[in-house]
Amino acid sequence: MGPEKDCILDIRDLVMRFGGLMALYRPDFVVMRGSITAIIGPNGAGKTTLFNVITGFLIPTEGLVLFNDKPITCLKPHQISRIGISRTFQTVEIFRNMTVLENVMLGFHGRMGSSFTASGLKAPWAVKKENLIKEKAEGILKFIGLSRKSNHAADSLPLGEQKILEVARALACEPALICLDEPAAGLNETESHVLSSLIRAIKEKGITVLLVEHDMKVVMDISDDILVLNHGQKIAQGPPDEIKSHPRVIEAYLGDE
Amino acid sequence: MLRYRKYPVLIVSLIIAFFPWVAAHVPAIDHYPDIMIFAGIYAIITIGLSLLMGYTGQISLGHAAFYGIGAYASAIFTSRYGWNPWLSMLLGTVLTSLIAIVVGGPALKLKGHYLAMATLAFGIIVFIIFNEEAGFTGGPDGMTGIPGLSIFGFKLNAERYYYLVWGIALLVFLFTTNIIQSSAGRALRAIHSSEAAAMAMGVNVPGCKIVVFAYSAGLASLAGSLYAHYMNFLNPSTFDIFFGIKLLIMISLGGIHYIWGAVIGAVIVTFLSYEWLHYFEELEILVYGLILLMITVFLPQGLAGIPEMIKNRFKAAP
Numbered sequence: 001m002g003p004e005k006d007c008i009l010d011i012r013d014l015v016m017r018f019g020g021l022m023a024l025y026r027p028d029f030v031v032m033r034g035s036i037t038a039i040i041g042p043n044g045a046g047k048t049t050l051f052n053v054i055t056g057f058l059i060p061t062e063g064l065v066l067f068n069d070k071p072i073t074c075l076k077p078h079q080i081s082r083i084g085i086s087r088t089f090q091t092v093e094i095f096r097n098m099t100v101l102e103n104v105m106l107g108f109h110g111r112m113g114s115s116f117t118a119s120g121l122k123a124p125w126a127v128k129k130e131n132l133i134k135e136k137a138e139g140i141l142k143f144i145g146l147s148r149k150s151n152h153a154a155d156s157l158p159l160g161e162q163k164i165l166e167v168a169r170a171l172a173c174e175p176a177l178i179c180l181d182e183p184a185a186g187l188n189e190t191e192s193h194v195l196s197s198l199i200r201a202i203k204e205k206g207i208t209v210l211l212v213e214h215d216m217k218v219v220m221d222i223s224d225d226i227l228v229l230n231h232g233q234k235i236a237q238g239p240p241d242e243i244k245s246h247p248r249v250i251e252a253y254l255g256d257e
Numbered sequence: 258m259l260r261y262r263k264y265p266v267l268i269v270s271l272i273i274a275f276f277p278w279v280a281a282h283v284p285a286i287d288h289y290p291d292i293m294i295f296a297g298i299y300a301i302i303t304i305g306l307s308l309l310m311g312y313t314g315q316i317s318l319g320h321a322a323f324y325g326i327g328a329y330a331s332a333i334f335t336s337r338y339g340w341n342p343w344l345s346m347l348l349g350t351v352l353t354s355l356i357a358i359v360v361g362g363p364a365l366k367l368k369g370h371y372l373a374m375a376t377l378a379f380g381i382i383v384f385i386i387f388n389e390e391a392g393f394t395g396g397p398d399g400m401t402g403i404p405g406l407s408i409f410g411f412k413l414n415a416e417r418y419y420y421l422v423w424g425i426a427l428l429v430f431l432f433t434t435n436i437i438q439s440s441a442g443r444a445l446r447a448i449h450s451s452e453a454a455a456m457a458m459g460v461n462v463p464g465c466k467i468v469v470f471a472y473s474a475g476l477a478s479l480a481g482s483l484y485a486h487y488m489n490f491l492n493p494s495t496f497d498i499f500f501g502i503k504l505l506i507m508i509s510l511g512g513i514h515y516i517w518g519a520v521i522g523a524v525i526v527t528f529l530s531y532e533w534l535h536y537f538e539e540l541e542i543l544v545y546g547l548i549l550l551m552i553t554v555f556l557p558q559g560l561a562g563i564p565e566m567i568k569n570r571f572k573a574a575p
């Protein structure tokens with residue numbers, strides 16, 4: 001067992017090919033339980049693709065994703081969500097036809113949702129669950145700092161808050177691992193500062209964070225471990241200080257810009 | 258959150274309950290309750306269709322077929338095999354839902370216009386079967402001798418049929434509203450808004466789509482059975498593509514995002530086609546086209562959306 005015991009996610013020999021394009025090529029790495037692990041890399045490096053493979057939106061050409069030592073590459077997105085991996089999207093995907101609170105309430109669907117029949121008949125247990133869902137969702141909004149807007153239409157929020165709302169919704173899945181795809185994109189400096197402390201608070205709750213982010217200040221501030229991708233391959237992995245001064249990382253970033 | 262509104266439901270139920278009594282005293286409208294029976298039958302379909310299209314965002318132009326399958330199931334089981342009408346109605350509904358699951362499995366993987374085309378094709382195929390399988394369906398001549406319904410030996414005449422149909426419509430309305438206001442309904446609205454995000458939140462998107470499709474098909478089938486046992490005869494033209502379009506007009510006119518709208522639309526379009534548009538004869542279809550166009554342009558939220566529209570108007574203008 002040894003150090004293996006503390007790893008929540010283990011990516012092995014992963015290859016993702018789109019036609020002739022090699023989007024991921026064996027970026028082997030493990031994510032430690034309870035850590036904040038950042039994935040960085042230039043545009044098109046394969047970061048979002050990696051998230052899509054982990055969360056079941058893409059079936060990899062080759063390789064394995066192990067979550068708590070169990071392979072999950074054969075599972076559907078909703079199944080992966082239910083076993084404890086939730087995510088946000090790079091392009092904001094909030095439910096625009098719902099209120100802020102309803103967005104978060106939906107997050108509980110996988111674990112606590114009622115069946116059609118129970119819902120239709122207003123079965124006592126369904127009503128009870130619904131009340132519990134509402135209570136928990138309000139708790140999450142409080143934690144995330146959006147309580148005062150809970151009854152606003154979700155698409156009336158400014159972009160920054162929409163991104164926070166997506167994080168809130170992902171938390172409602174009660175995940176063990178949360179994957180955040182560029183949560184700071186489009187946020188101003190104060191907002192990304194708030195986001196940084198929010199991500200730390202999520203870690204404090206015992207949730208492992210996997211973070212794709214271009215905002216280096218956020219990444220360097222909060223990450224325990226950083227994985228650097230370029231052209232689908234891992235070029236470096238280590239703590240922030242090491243990555244900052246890593247020659248290949250500097251090269252990849254300078255070479256790209 | 259959507260709140261449960263008991264009073265409007267109660268008031269509307271009372272109006273519907275007393276309507277036949279009022280109509281009986283006004284000679285000009287004394288036949289309106291008969292038309293309301295059809296409106297109720299259509300409302301049962303449109304309520305399910307509204308859940309499928311308005312809430313879940315899945316288009317179907319094929320529900321005329323499910324309506325027809327229900328009607329023919331009732332007709333065939335009762336008049337050819339002599340089964341009990343209620344049992345036939347139930348079996349028809351189950352059978353139709355199963356067909357919907359088989360058809361919906363592949364079809365619901367399609368999106369938008371492709372799904373519309375697939376369901377339209379299904380509707381056309383079923384319509385052809387109604388016409389061609391004369392051994393079973395009587396072909397273009399249709400079927401006669403379908404027995405009426407009775408409860409504990411009481412035959413349901415038109416007066417009682419009115420209450421049966423609207424009683425069922427009320428139950429369907431309540432069941433569907435309950436779904437919408439619970440976690441299941443939220444999942445459906447999530448699918449409408451973003452399938453990717455819904456999946457990521459643990460919603461079994463293909464599963465939910467199929468369940469709603471089967472549910473709405475089952476309701477259409479139930480309505481078909483009610484139609485068959487009321488009319489006592491059938492012919493295929495009742496279930497043609499135009500009827501599928503008419504259903505679409507009903508829910509668009511009423512307001513596709515409101516279950517209330519489904520009922521309002523069903524009632525209005527029924528009166529249009531049974532009563533108010535008679536003068537137009539062949540041109541009737543043009544009038545429907547015009548209505549559909551007007552709604553799309555001026556009232557995209559339909560009639561049930563008017564209060565909300567007025568509210569927003571006032572909010573926008575300080």
Ligand SMILES: Nc1ncnc2c1ncn2[C@@H]1O[C@H](COP(=O)(O)OP(=O)(O)OP(=O)(O)O)[C@@H](O)[C@H]1O
Nearest residue numbers: 018021023041042043044045046047048049050090
């Ligand atoms: N579904 C797909 N089909 C075909 N090619 C794809 C698909 N998804 C991603 N790609 C390609 O794979 C490569 C990696 O894309 P990906 O979105 O993972 O990059 P990224 O690291 O997230 O970039 P960014 O920082 O811009 O978000 C890109 O060249 C992209 O065009």
Ligand SMILES: [Mg+2]
Nearest residue numbers: 047048049090
């Ligand atoms: Mg990306």
